[in-house]
Amino acid sequence: MDQLILCGKLYDGIRDELQEQMEILIRGDTIEAVGRGLPCPEHTRRIDLRHLTVTPGLIDAHVHGNILRWQEMDHILNQSEGYFTLAYLHTAQRCLERGFTSIRVNGLGPTGFGAIDCRQLINRGFFAGARMVVGCHSLGCPGMPADMSMYVSANPLLSDQAQPSFVGSGPDFFANQVRREIKYGSDFIKIFLSGSFLSPDGGPEVCYLSEEELRAIIQTAHDLRKPVTAHVYPGQAMRRLLAMEIDGMEHGALMDEETARLFENSGAYLVPTFAPYQDIIEENEAFIHRLTADAQAKLRRYAPLLRASRQVIRDSSIRLGFGSDFCSVHQPYESCYEYRSWMRSGMGAFRTLKAATSVNAGILGIADQVGTVEPGKRADLAGWHRDLLQDPDALFECDFVMKDGVRCAAGNRVVE
Numbered sequence: 001m002d003q004l005i006l007c008g009k010l011y012d013g014i015r016d017e018l019q020e021q022m023e024i025l026i027r028g029d030t031i032e033a034v035g036r037g038l039p040c041p042e043h044t045r046r047i048d049l050r051h052l053t054v055t056p057g058l059i060d061a062h063v064h065g066n067i068l069r070w071q072e073m074d075h076i077l078n079q080s081e082g083y084f085t086l087a088y089l090h091t092a093q094r095c096l097e098r099g100f101t102s103i104r105v106n107g108l109g110p111t112g113f114g115a116i117d118c119r120q121l122i123n124r125g126f127f128a129g130a131r132m133v134v135g136c137h138s139l140g141c142p143g144m145p146a147d148m149s150m151y152v153s154a155n156p157l158l159s160d161q162a163q164p165s166f167v168g169s170g171p172d173f174f175a176n177q178v179r180r181e182i183k184y185g186s187d188f189i190k191i192f193l194s195g196s197f198l199s200p201d202g203g204p205e206v207c208y209l210s211e212e213e214l215r216a217i218i219q220t221a222h223d224l225r226k227p228v229t230a231h232v233y234p235g236q237a238m239r240r241l242l243a244m245e246i247d248g249m250e251h252g253a254l255m256d257e258e259t260a261r262l263f264e265n266s267g268a269y270l271v272p273t274f275a276p277y278q279d280i281i282e283e284n285e286a287f288i289h290r291l292t293a294d295a296q297a298k299l300r301r302y303a304p305l306l307r308a309s310r311q312v313i314r315d316s317s318i319r320l321g322f323g324s325d326f327c328s329v330h331q332p333y334e335s336c337y338e339y340r341s342w343m344r345s346g347m348g349a350f351r352t353l354k355a356a357t358s359v360n361a362g363i364l365g366i367a368d369q370v371g372t373v374e375p376g377k378r379a380d381l382a383g384w385h386r387d388l389l390q391d392p393d394a395l396f397e398c399d400f401v402m403k404d405g406v407r408c409a410a411g412n413r414v415v416e
């Protein structure tokens with residue numbers, strides 16, 4: 001049956017405006033027409049959303065869905081692949097309820113390839129959940145953030161046994177790992193270049209991969225027609241990656257002017273993941289105290305640089321994607337906090353919405369299917385009663401979700 005959606009306001013993922021009294025005609029899983037006063041064929045189901053602002057289904061480009069609760073992150077070595085797979089499914093369901101109809105999963109830890117199964121089963125309609133674009137594991141070296149055996153490094157015998165198979169050294173090792181990730185179904189390759197604020201490694205300015213290893217990863221992935229993105233912080237490391245024609249980067253939270261200019265001219269994207277640094281930037285002690293002592297110390301030391309970097313990113317014209325990166329403080333599906341961070345950072349509502357829709361669709365490689373409300377695109381939509389242009393917390397309450405033309409349960413169910 002055809003469906004006609006009556007919008008209060010419409011953000012279409014293209015124009016920097018909210019259009020009034022627009023209608024969307026849907027046939028099956030596809031948008032047939034968008035406009036005012038559309039002809040309404042017989043037997044069309046009318047869905048009245050005149051009290052809501054309708055947007056494309058939103059997209060989160062940096063989700064760690066392999067844990068059920070952020071509080072379990074430190075126990076990741078104790079979980080089975082079965083647990084990770086179910087956690088991915090849970091995350092995809094919770095994201096969908098919150099209006100995020102597509103997510104890019106950045107693997108973290110020895111999760112196995114269960115995310116691929118989740119992606120397939122959701123695509124085949126066995127489970128309602130956000131569409132998943134998956135990078136199963138984050139490749140890197142011993143001692144880097146995704147080497148979860150770091151958590152038992154006080155016992156080298158145990159730690160060596162617990163070191164994940166995608167952690168290693170040398171160009172041949174990484175070329176093989178890239179082929180393996182793609183063989184088993186990863187849509188993109190994620191690497192850890194820098195250390196991190198949150199895990200017990202050398203910190204955000206340490207770089208773990210050599211020039212030869214980076215080249216082997218990027219070249220092998222590109223030979224196999226898959227994009228590469230990197231977890232990275234310092235400007236000097238980002239400039240190395242840009243010179244190697246990497247497709248994009250995550251975080252970039254120690255951005256400087258020189259690097260921003262190179263970024264702007266490169267065409268590479270940056271998913272800046274503002275939310276994990278928002279609490280230290282705003283000196284929100286209640287949330288900072290939830291972190292480990294090591295993470296708190298690193299964040300406090302870098303707070304001035306994080307604030308300066310945020311302004312450099314805001315004032316740049318880098319191609320920015322929207323990604324929440326929650327593996328601490330907030331649950332992995334609470335992408336609404338990333339919207340709050342963009343709004344409180346002065347990014348502007350339309351720039352934020354565009355990042356979370358059409359820009360992200362390009363980053364995920366699915367711009368031909370989703371990210372905008374226009375004829376021919378899949379009928380992925382979300383509806384919101386709060387003011388998207390003024391209210392930083394507007395995404396905290398989702399009122400309507402449709403994916404592939406099927407109306408889904410909307411809400412913000414908290415599972416603690």
Ligand SMILES: [Zn+2]
Pocket residue numbers: 062064106325
């Ligand atoms: Zn991350």
